[in-house]
Amino acid sequence: MKIAWFTPFSANSAIGRSGRGVVEALAGLASVDLFCFDKDALHATSIPVRRFASHRDISPATLAEYDFAVYNFGNYLPYHLDLFEVSRRTPGICVLHDFVLHHFFAAYYLEHHRQSGEYVAAMERLYGAPGKAAALASIAPRGQRVWESDQSVDFPFFEEVITGARGVITHSEFFRSRVERVWAGPLRRLPLPYAVERHDDKTLPRDRLGVEPGRLVILTIGHVNPNKRVNAVIEALGRVRASVPAFQYVIAGPCPDAYRLDLEALARKSGVADAVTFAGRVSDQALHSLLEHADVCVNLRYPVIEGASASVIEEMLYAKPVIVSDVGFYAELPTDAVRKVDPHSVDHLAAALRDLLGDPAPRTAMGARAHEFAAEEFRSDRYAAQLLEFAKEIRRAQPILAVTDRLAAECARIGVTSSMSVLDGLAATLEELFGNPPPSTSR
Amino acid sequence: MRIAVLNNCVPFLYGGAEYLADALARKLQEFGHEATVIRMPVRWDPPERIIDHILAARLLRLPNTDLAIPLKFPVYYVPHPNKTLWLLHQFRQAYDLWGTQFQSIPDTQEGRAIRDVIRRADNEYLPEARRIYTNSKVTGDRLRKFNAIESEVLLPPLLADSAYRSGETGDAIVAIGRVNDTKRQLLLVRAIKHCRTPVRLIVAGKTESGAYASAIELEIRKHHLEARVEFIDRFISDEEKIELLSGCLACAYIPYDEDSYGYVTLEACLSRKAVVTCTDSGGIDALVRHGDTGYIAEPEPKALAAAFDELYLDKVRAARMGAAGEELARSLRINWENVIRTLTGSS
Numbered sequence: 001m002k003i004a005w006f007t008p009f010s011a012n013s014a015i016g017r018s019g020r021g022v023v024e025a026l027a028g029l030a031s032v033d034l035f036c037f038d039k040d041a042l043h044a045t046s047i048p049v050r051r052f053a054s055h056r057d058i059s060p061a062t063l064a065e066y067d068f069a070v071y072n073f074g075n076y077l078p079y080h081l082d083l084f085e086v087s088r089r090t091p092g093i094c095v096l097h098d099f100v101l102h103h104f105f106a107a108y109y110l111e112h113h114r115q116s117g118e119y120v121a122a123m124e125r126l127y128g129a130p131g132k133a134a135a136l137a138s139i140a141p142r143g144q145r146v147w148e149s150d151q152s153v154d155f156p157f158f159e160e161v162i163t164g165a166r167g168v169i170t171h172s173e174f175f176r177s178r179v180e181r182v183w184a185g186p187l188r189r190l191p192l193p194y195a196v197e198r199h200d201d202k203t204l205p206r207d208r209l210g211v212e213p214g215r216l217v218i219l220t221i222g223h224v225n226p227n228k229r230v231n232a233v234i235e236a237l238g239r240v241r242a243s244v245p246a247f248q249y250v251i252a253g254p255c256p257d258a259y260r261l262d263l264e265a266l267a268r269k270s271g272v273a274d275a276v277t278f279a280g281r282v283s284d285q286a287l288h289s290l291l292e293h294a295d296v297c298v299n300l301r302y303p304v305i306e307g308a309s310a311s312v313i314e315e316m317l318y319a320k321p322v323i324v325s326d327v328g329f330y331a332e333l334p335t336d337a338v339r340k341v342d343p344h345s346v347d348h349l350a351a352a353l354r355d356l357l358g359d360p361a362p363r364t365a366m367g368a369r370a371h372e373f374a375a376e377e378f379r380s381d382r383y384a385a386q387l388l389e390f391a392k393e394i395r396r397a398q399p400i401l402a403v404t405d406r407l408a409a410e411c412a413r414i415g416v417t418s419s420m421s422v423l424d425g426l427a428a429t430l431e432e433l434f435g436n437p438p439p440s441t442s443r
Numbered sequence: 444m445r446i447a448v449l450n451n452c453v454p455f456l457y458g459g460a461e462y463l464a465d466a467l468a469r470k471l472q473e474f475g476h477e478a479t480v481i482r483m484p485v486r487w488d489p490p491e492r493i494i495d496h497i498l499a500a501r502l503l504r505l506p507n508t509d510l511a512i513p514l515k516f517p518v519y520y521v522p523h524p525n526k527t528l529w530l531l532h533q534f535r536q537a538y539d540l541w542g543t544q545f546q547s548i549p550d551t552q553e554g555r556a557i558r559d560v561i562r563r564a565d566n567e568y569l570p571e572a573r574r575i576y577t578n579s580k581v582t583g584d585r586l587r588k589f590n591a592i593e594s595e596v597l598l599p600p601l602l603a604d605s606a607y608r609s610g611e612t613g614d615a616i617v618a619i620g621r622v623n624d625t626k627r628q629l630l631l632v633r634a635i636k637h638c639r640t641p642v643r644l645i646v647a648g649k650t651e652s653g654a655y656a657s658a659i660e661l662e663i664r665k666h667h668l669e670a671r672v673e674f675i676d677r678f679i680s681d682e683e684k685i686e687l688l689s690g691c692l693a694c695a696y697i698p699y700d701e702d703s704y705g706y707v708t709l710e711a712c713l714s715r716k717a718v719v720t721c722t723d724s725g726g727i728d729a730l731v732r733h734g735d736t737g738y739i740a741e742p743e744p745k746a747l748a749a750a751f752d753e754l755y756l757d758k759v760r761a762a763r764m765g766a767a768g769e770e771l772a773r774s775l776r777i778n779w780e781n782v783i784r785t786l787t788g789s790s
Contacts, residue, residue: 403502410501414494414564420556422491429495 001030001391004063006086007072008079009036009043014310015072015079015097016043021380022193022387023047029388033066037082055085063090068391073161074098075305077107084108084161093167093391097192099175099328100305102152105160110139126159150227153303159183166401167394169387171308172329184427185401186394192308193383194374196317204289209250210277211293216247216357219294219320221287222311224255224263224278229300229325229343231266236350238270244357249298252279252290291315295363296356297322302343304328312338316374321366323352337373339366400434444787445477447505449513449521452482459703460531464514466602467529467786470779476787481505483518490548490557493517493534497564512786513572516561520568527786528572529597530582532702537561538589565590576785579726581702597785598729598777601706601713605681609715609765610689612758615643615673616719616751617691619684619707622650622659622676626698627721629659630744636666637748642755644695647675647687688714693754693761697721697742704729712736712772717764719750729775736768 005023009016016036020043026032027047034049035058036042042049052058063069069092071083084104087094109119116139123135134155137143146152159182162168167185170176171192179187211217218237224230230251237249249272255263260278267276282290291297297315299322308329315322316337324330326340333340339356342348356363394401407426416422448471450464464480471478483503485496500520505511511526513519516534536547537558548554569575569592576597577583583594622628628646635644650656656676663672679687688694694711697720708730711718718737720727733739738750754761783789 406502407498410498413567414497414560415556416494416560417556420491420494420560421553422494422557422560425491425495426498 001067001388002065003030003032003391004035004066004069004092005032005047005072006035006069006083006092008038008074008076008083009034009045009049010038010079011041011043013038013043013079015074018097018192018194018310019072020045021195022384025381025384026388029384035069035083035086038079052082055082058086060090067395068092068166070095070387071161072097073101073104073158075101075103077104077112080104081108081112087161087165091164091166093169093387093394094162094165095169096158096161096175096179096307097171098305099156099158099178099307100152101157101161102155103147105157106138106145106147122157122160123155126157127155131155150303152305156305164405166398167390169390173332174304174328175307184404186390186397188386188390190383190386190390191377191379192310192313193380194310194313194317194378195380196314198288198292198318200292202285202288203292204285206293209286209289209293210279211248211250211290214246215275216245216295217290217293218247218249218296218298218353218357219290219315220249220251220253220298220300221290221315222253224251224253224259226259227301227303227305229302230263232300232346232349233298233353234263234267234270234272234276235346236353237272237275238267239346239350240354240357241272241275244354247275247295247357249276250279250290250294251277252282252287254281291318291320294318294320296320296353298353299323299330300325300341300343300349301330302327304330313374313378316370317378319367319371321356321363322370323349323356334369334373337366337370400430403434404430444509445507446471446479446510446512446787447508447523448478448480449511449518450480450482451485451515451518453486454484460514462602463531463599467512467782470783471787474780474783474787476783483521485517487547490554493548493557494560497561501568510787517564519572520564522571526572527788528569528575528594529786530575530577530586530594532578532582533565533585533589534561535585539585562589566592574788579702579704580729581726596729597782598704598775600778600782601709603681605685605710607685607710607713608689609769612716612762612765613690613692614641614755615645615691616693616695616754617645617647617687618695618697619679619687619710620648620696620705622646622648622655623652624655625701626696627742629655629662630697630742631695631747632659632662632668632672633744634747634751635668635671637745638671638751638755639748640752640755641671642692642751643671643673644751645673645675645687645691647673647679647683649678650676684710685714688716691716692758693717693719693737693751693765695719695747695751696724696727697747698724698727699742701725701727709772709777712765712768715762715765715769717754717761718768719747719754721747730768730772732767732771736764736771 007019023032034047069090071087071092072095074080075098109115120135123131134146138145162183168187170189173189176189267273297320299312302325304327323339325343327343339352341352448464448468468478468480496517500517503521505523511523514531519528575594577594578599580596586592586594618628618631694716696705696707703726705727708718708727718731720731721742723742731737740746740750
């Protein structure tokens with residue numbers, strides 16, 4: 001089998017980093033070429049890389065020699081615009097890295113195409129009248145922007161990229177079930193592949209990281225947004241400070257100034273200003289070092305916009321106890337490998353911090369279990385084998401999908417709408433013709 | 444050419460369209476083509492099934508075929524790059540029969556949606572045909588009225604090559620064909636009791652329901668018309684039909700709202716006999732011109748009786764009408780050569 005693997009592969013791309021291990025594992029099982037549009041430096045890889053300046057440079061004929069194109073979708077327009085355009089012309093397997101793709105499509109319609117009407121039409125097509133209303137509000141002067149609010153999870157927009165796909169892969173069960181509600185094609189959840197390379201000789205000492213000696217290190221990594229719940233962590237730390245050993249909360253990741261000022265004010269109010277450090281964007285080596293030194297990681301989300309979390313997996317692979325929100329992908333992790341908290345309860349979070357900061361034994365035990373689980377679960381070689389098996393299944397299902405597509409196209413042409421019961425009958429007929437046979441009752 | 448004649452079939456039912464499809468394939472072969480009839484099984488109940496059939500037709504492919512000639516809904520949706528439609532009828536329940544007792548699709552939100560889908564399917568897919576012919580002006584008018592699609596009339600010829608002949612102008616009006624309430628033979632019987640002349644009526648054909656046969660017989664007995672009305676309730680052979688038409692005064696054919704001209708109408712014309720029909724009979728007026736080749740009367744017993752009396756009282760004029768009918772039929776070129784040349788594009 002020959003696979004064209006479309007991905008952002010810039011050295012800054014987490015999707016590229018996650019995918020590198022997969023394509024290298026895939027290369028042992030099939031023929032793989034990497035297709036990317038990145039302008040800057042790429043991750044190092046042994047896989048043949050085909051670089052293009054634009055989607056216009058890739059025609060269906062370019063891809064005719066491949067059995068499958070695999071498209072890795074994320075929420076960032078500059079990384080995913082070109083591969084999205086190619087996927088419209090040559091449908092393939094969509095790997096959904098983010099549950100919410102609203103930011104991508106808002107930018108796609110409103111900035112790239114400058115077609116607010118198309119944005120509104122897409123929102124109405126996908127979500128009916130509420131979608132249209134939210135879209136109109138988003139484009140109105142001083143209106144509520146969907147992509148700047150929790151509303152984005154109500155209008156996630158992932159539906160747009162899977163339309164016409166030959167198959168869909170998610171990295172969590174919650175996302176798989178969401179896709180299943182709106183899409184009946186081949187669908188598979190595969191655990192997000194991720195690996196870390198720990199080099200003790202590259203670990204910077206604590207003083208080089210601004211971490212004071214003798215303190216427990218609590219670490220949150222990644223872009224600092226309200227949905228990372230850093231404010232709740234600061235509040236909770238204020239509540240537990242008196243009852244746990246000395247700590248330092250390091251927030252490693254870029255943070256908008258205005259938001260950082262708010263959080264610093266909250267830290268002062270909570271009495272933990274001296275124990276909270278905004279490290280900003282850090283180097284790979286600093287990040288590695290912080291993860292090595294961390295005693296507890298806090299990786300909260302609400303609402304959840306990712307399909308899975310590479311950062312949690314990374315923390316688990318560093319054998320750290322991680323406090324996560326009990327929602328989405330995070331809720332699916334084993335209860336003995338992470339500490340799950342109610343995303344709305346600061347009390348819950350404070351109790352978790354108290355438990356993990358107060359006693360090294362549960363920290364160590366949870367970290368060990370986290371490493372054991374993550375090292376087995378998020379393996380690139382297994383992902384590659386399962387993806388290949390999935391591709392073979394899709395190939396077998398292709399005639400059925402072709403019939404379904406044909407029927408859908410004819411239905412659209414003659415005005416059969418989703419509200420008509422005739423569609424249920426059609427679905428039943430397709431199921432009767434192509435569905436799994438009933439279990440044999442003979443013998 | 445390799446030609447596929449496309450028709451529907453309800454398994455084990457065989458009617459006029461099936462006869463026509465078979466005859467067309469046979470005649471195509473006689474004219475040197477390879478031809479076959481391909482039938483798509485259909486059922487109309489429940490109404491959602493109708494859309495299934497539309498989609499099924501769209502999924503069909505006709506390989507190894509130079510020309511497709513579909514006759515009916517929904518088989519006329521089968522895609523083919525060289526398709527000539529000879530339209531016998533659309534799904535009339537979605538058109539002129541909507542709002543009548545023949546509607547069959549319920550007047551619910553879902554039912555109306557199904558009706559609209561059928562109409563849209565016609566609008567979308569019928570123009571795929573390179574040429575569209577209809578079996579009657581009525582069918583073509585309906586296509587223009589509801590779908591804004593233009594067509595030409597191509598009247599279907601008689602199925603059998605029987606030799607119709609003209610004999611003496613007799614005393615009887617003959618009504619030949621299947622006997623049922625849409626053909627309205629009972630109305631003809633009721634007309635006879637209003638006739639002032641001794642004109643007779645022969646109703647010849649197999650009844651489709653015992654109740655309708657009983658109603659005719661009761662009408663005859665009730666009004667003591669036994670000497671005036673002869674009811675031959677059985678299948679009539681071609682030979683009998685030729686004989687009856689040859690020696691009659693005129694032929695009556697008064698179906699309710701029929702699209703086609705009615706084979707018996709053409710058979711009467713070829714037997715040089717005048718034809719009486721009704722103003723609401725539909726496509727019969729392709730061959731019946733009032734006062735010229737026959738009478739187009741109101742569908743009332745007295746109006747029909749008046750026509751019968753006039754024919755009886757002036758047999759010379761009746762014979763002249765018969766001759767004019769034959770001339771009209773010949774001028775319309777209702778023959779297989781014309782049909783084959785037209786449908787195959789070789790005329």
